[in-house]
Amino acid sequence: MARLKEAAASGECVCQGQWGPAAEYLLGLQHVDSKYFRGLVVRALQLGRRKDVNVLVTGAPDAGKTFVFKPLAKIYRSFQTRGQRERFPLQGLPGRDVCVLQDVRYESFGLCWDDWLRWGDGETIMINVPRNVAGAASIEYDGSAPLFATMADVFHFPLAEARQTGRDVERENAQFRSRWRIVDFPRPIPPERRNTALEACAKCAAAWYAEAVQADGLAPAAAQDEPEAAPLLPCLAAAQAPEPQRPQRKRARSV
Numbered sequence: 094m095a096r097l098k099e100a101a102a103s104g105e106c107v108c109q110g111q112w113g114p115a116a117e118y119l120l121g122l123q124h125v126d127s128k129y130f131r132g133l134v135v136r137a138l139q140l141g142r143r144k145d146v147n148v149l150v151t152g153a154p155d156a157g158k159t160f161v162f163k164p165l166a167k168i169y170r171s172f173q174t175r176g177q178r179e180r181f182p183l184q185g186l187p188g189r190d191v192c193v194l195q196d197v198r199y200e201s202f203g204l205c206w207d208d209w210l211r212w213g214d215g216e217t218i219m220i221n222v223p224r225n226v227a228g229a230a231s232i233e234y235d236g237s238a239p240l241f242a243t244m245a246d247v248f249h250f251p252l253a254e255a256r257q258t259g260r261d262v263e264r265e266n267a268q269f270r271s272r273w274r275i276v277d278f279p280r281p282i283p284p285e286r287r288n289t290a291l292e293a294c295a296k297c298a299a300a301w302y303a304e305a306v307q308a309d310g311l312a313p314a315a316a317q318d319e320p321e322a323a324p325l326l327p328c329l330a331a332a333q334a335p336e337p338q339r340p341q342r343k344r345a346r347s348v
């Protein structure tokens with residue numbers, strides 16, 4: 094939290110104040126409650142990687158999935174997705190504060206199923222590294238950097254692995270889902286509302302996320318008595334859906 098407030102108070106705005114309104118527009122478009130979503134992110138920043146805490150955004154192409162997490166990579170020392178079919182997919186993770194994993198695909202990320210479960214659960218994992226880097230083939234990681242990821246779809250336990258191991262696919266899938274709060278962005282941003290020039294603004298995004306924390310310092314989504322069976326965001330009622338003709342929506346530029 095301190096880092097978030099510090100980034101909001103210092104640094105330079107690179108978006109002419111447009112990042113926050115664009116984020117609000119986007120969440121409205123996706124029928125995701127803005128305070129709830131920000132609460133999830135702040136809660137993960139506070140609690141670190143663990144079950145039901147890491148945040149995963151799934152959804153359609155061009156739905157703005159990567160937009161919401163991009164500034165986190167500027168605000169924090171972050172671990173980001175490495176190349177395709179990476180032999181050492183978690184190399185560089187130790188020492189980072191957060192993980193920003195954009196457009197992750199199971200088959201190309203290079204991390205095995207069980208390690209994904211351990212990583213998301215907060216367990217100690219062994220990270221494979223080239224021998225010439227660490228003098229060893231693997232190093233132990235027990236850091237707490239929370240996971241923020243975007244994917245087209247939630248990972249499914251590969252059928253080939255299920256056949257090999259005899260494990261139950263549904264059970265494995267449920268295990269994976271339990272590591273995250275999953276938020277779906279099902280609606281592509283209308284072409285006329287897209288703004289590829291809008292930069293990920295660390296200052297404005299930090300202010301926007303920090304604003305969601307209540308005066309007592311507890312993120313709204315951190316409530317312990319939340320029903321376990323509600324991993325998806327509550328959808329706003331249709332009447333509350335954003336309407337382009339609303340004046341406050343007109344101020345928001347495209348994402």
Ligand SMILES: [Zn+2]
Nearest residue numbers: 106108294297
């Ligand atoms: Zn800005």
